[in-house]
Amino acid sequence: MNRRVVVVGGGIAGLTALYRIRQQSPETETILLEASPRLGGKILTTTFLGRPIDEAADMFISRVPWGLDLCEELGVEGFLISPSTSSAYVLINGELRKLPEALLLGVPTKMLPLLRSRIVSPLGVLRAGLDRIRPDDWPGDDESVGGLIRRRMGDQIADRLVDPLIGSISAGDTDHLDVALAAPQLETASRRHRSLVTGLKEQARNSPENTKPLFLSFENGMSHLIHVLVKALGDADIRTNTRVTQVRNDGEGLRIVTNEATIESDVVILATPAHQAATLLSGCPSASNRLSSIEHASVALVTMGLRRSDIGHPLDGSGVLVPRTEGLLATAISWGSSKWPHWADDEHVVLRVSAGRAGDTRALALDDDALVEALLTEIGQILDVDGSLIEWRVSRWIDAFPQYAPGHDRLVSAVERDLRSELPGVFLTGAGYRGLGVPACIRQGGECAHTALDYLNSI
Ligand SMILES: Cc1cc2nc3c(=O)[nH]c(=O)nc-3n(C[C@H](O)[C@H](O)[C@H](O)COP(=O)(O)OP(=O)(O)OC[C@H]3O[C@@H](n4cnc5c(N)ncnc54)[C@H](O)[C@@H]3O)c2cc1C
Incomplete structure (x- = not known):
C-alpha cells in the first residue's frame, strides 16, 4: 500500500512542502487540507482600483536564494519585477526625514549622512559613533535586536531607525526579538567584531555582489507565485474549506480530524501558524504548551x-x-x-x-x-x-x-523533540519557526518535505 502524507495548511510553506514531496517521491499519496476557501494564506492579491494589489506580502527578498530559486524552477523568473524606488522616510517629531545613505539594516555606517539626516540629535550621532571605541560588552547569547543596538549605538538609533525598520518586518518590538533570528547579519557582525559598524562593513565587503534587485514581486501580484505553484502540483488532492481540528495518534497510527472526516496518515506536516498548531496538538501537551507560548x-x-x-x-x-x-x-x-x-x-x-x-x-x-x-x-x-x-x-x-523572542530557536527544537517522542510522524513548518519571510517559508517547506520523506523511509 502507498504511504500517505497529509499537509495541513495551504500557505506558501505547505504548498512548497507538498510540491517537494510529490517531486521527490511521486509514489507517495498526498493530501493537502486547507481551512479557508482559497490557497496562499498570507499571500493574497485582490483587485483594488481595478488593479491587482497585494493585501499582505507584496514582495520578497533576493538576498537569500530560496524565493528566486523556486521562481526559476517554476519558469516564472521572467515575470519578476522590482520596486521603482528604494529611498524612504522616517517620521521624527511629526516631520518627514529621508533615511540617510549607508544604512545597513537600519544601522548607520557613516556618521556624516546620519548627522545631515536630522533623524537623531547631534548627541545621538556622537553616541552612535562611540561604537567604534567602546570596549567589547557582549552580554552572551539570547540578546534582543534592541539590546544589541542600544549597547553599541544608543537609544536614538534603536528607537528611530532600527526598531521601525526591523520591527516592521514582523510587526514586532525589537527589544523583545532575538537578534540571531530577526536580524542574523547584525548578530554575526557583532560576534565577529567588537564594533558593530566595522563588522557590518566587513560583511558587506565580503558578501558576493548581488546584481539582482534586492526586492522582487510580480506585475499581477504575489498570488501569481501561488497560482503557478498550484498549477505545478497538477492533479494533487487539495481540499479547501477543510479545517483540521485535531491531530492525534490513537495507538493505531496518526489520525487527522477535520470538520468533515477523520483521515489516517503515515506523516502529517503541520504548515499552519504556530498558534493553530498548538490547538491541533492538544493531545501532545508538552509540544502544545510550548507552541502556545509563542506570541503573535x-x-x-x-x-x-x-x-x-x-x-x-x-x-x-x-x-x-x-x-x-x-x-x-x-x-x-x-x-x-x-x-x-x-x-x-x-x-x-x-x-x-x-x-x-x-x-x-x-x-x-x-x-x-x-x-x-x-x-x-x-x-x-x-x-x-x-x-x-x-x-x-x-x-x-x-x-x-x-514573535521570535530570545531563545525561540531552542523552543522550536524542544517542540520538535516532543513530537519525535510523543507523536512521531508529525512535523512542523512555516513562518512560526525558522524565518517568516516568503523565501524562508519556501526553504522550510522544502526542508520539512525532506525530513518527512526520510522518516517515511525509516518506518
Ligand atoms: C500584512 C503582511 C505583510 C507581509 N509582507 C511580507 C513581505 O512583503 N515579504 C515577505 O517575504 N513576507 C511578508 N509577510 C510574511 C509572509 O507573508 C508570511 O510569513 C508567509 O506567507 C507565511 O506563510 P505560511 O505558509 O507559513 O503561513 P500562512 O500563509 O499563514 O498559511 C497557513 C495556512 O494554514 C491554514 N490553516 C490554519 N489553520 C488551519 C487548520 N486548522 N486547518 C487547515 N488549515 C489551516 C490557513 O488558512 C493558511 O492558509 C507579510 C505578512 C503579513 C501578514
Whole structure:
C-alpha cells in the first residue's frame, strides 16, 4: 500500500512542502487540507482600483536564494519585477526625514549622512559613533535586536531607525526579538567584531555582489507565485474549506480530524501558524504548551486610493516608517503606487497604511470606518492630504506575525523533540519557526518535505 502524507495548511510553506514531496517521491499519496476557501494564506492579491494589489506580502527578498530559486524552477523568473524606488522616510517629531545613505539594516555606517539626516540629535550621532571605541560588552547569547543596538549605538538609533525598520518586518518590538533570528547579519557582525559598524562593513565587503534587485514581486501580484505553484502540483488532492481540528495518534497510527472526516496518515506536516498548531496538538501537551507560548502580533493594513492632486507631498520614495515614539496608530505608510507604478494611473495614487504591532493593539480595537477615518487624519497631516478617499479596504491580519523572542530557536527544537517522542510522524513548518519571510517559508517547506520523506523511509 502507498504511504500517505497529509499537509495541513495551504500557505506558501505547505504548498512548497507538498510540491517537494510529490517531486521527490511521486509514489507517495498526498493530501493537502486547507481551512479557508482559497490557497496562499498570507499571500493574497485582490483587485483594488481595478488593479491587482497585494493585501499582505507584496514582495520578497533576493538576498537569500530560496524565493528566486523556486521562481526559476517554476519558469516564472521572467515575470519578476522590482520596486521603482528604494529611498524612504522616517517620521521624527511629526516631520518627514529621508533615511540617510549607508544604512545597513537600519544601522548607520557613516556618521556624516546620519548627522545631515536630522533623524537623531547631534548627541545621538556622537553616541552612535562611540561604537567604534567602546570596549567589547557582549552580554552572551539570547540578546534582543534592541539590546544589541542600544549597547553599541544608543537609544536614538534603536528607537528611530532600527526598531521601525526591523520591527516592521514582523510587526514586532525589537527589544523583545532575538537578534540571531530577526536580524542574523547584525548578530554575526557583532560576534565577529567588537564594533558593530566595522563588522557590518566587513560583511558587506565580503558578501558576493548581488546584481539582482534586492526586492522582487510580480506585475499581477504575489498570488501569481501561488497560482503557478498550484498549477505545478497538477492533479494533487487539495481540499479547501477543510479545517483540521485535531491531530492525534490513537495507538493505531496518526489520525487527522477535520470538520468533515477523520483521515489516517503515515506523516502529517503541520504548515499552519504556530498558534493553530498548538490547538491541533492538544493531545501532545508538552509540544502544545510550548507552541502556545509563542506570541503573535496582529496588523490591520488599510489600502487607500486617492487623487494625486489631493496630496501635497510628491511621494518620492517607497514610503514612511513611523517609530513607536511618535505615538500614532500608523506604523508605516507604503507609497504603493510610487513603489509599484502599475498599481495606479497618472491621476491616482495608492497608499498602504499599516497599523498595529506587538504591544500596540489600539488600531485593532477600532471598527473599519473608525480605523480608516483615524488613519486618514494621521496621513492627512503627514502628507498634506486635502481630499477624500476614492476607494479603501481594510485587511485584518490577526495573530499573523510570530514573535521570535530570545531563545525561540531552542523552543522550536524542544517542540520538535516532543513530537519525535510523543507523536512521531508529525512535523512542523512555516513562518512560526525558522524565518517568516516568503523565501524562508519556501526553504522550510522544502526542508520539512525532506525530513518527512526520510522518516517515511525509516518506518
Ligand atoms: C500584512 C503582511 C505583510 C507581509 N509582507 C511580507 C513581505 O512583503 N515579504 C515577505 O517575504 N513576507 C511578508 N509577510 C510574511 C509572509 O507573508 C508570511 O510569513 C508567509 O506567507 C507565511 O506563510 P505560511 O505558509 O507559513 O503561513 P500562512 O500563509 O499563514 O498559511 C497557513 C495556512 O494554514 C491554514 N490553516 C490554519 N489553520 C488551519 C487548520 N486548522 N486547518 C487547515 N488549515 C489551516 C490557513 O488558512 C493558511 O492558509 C507579510 C505578512 C503579513 C501578514
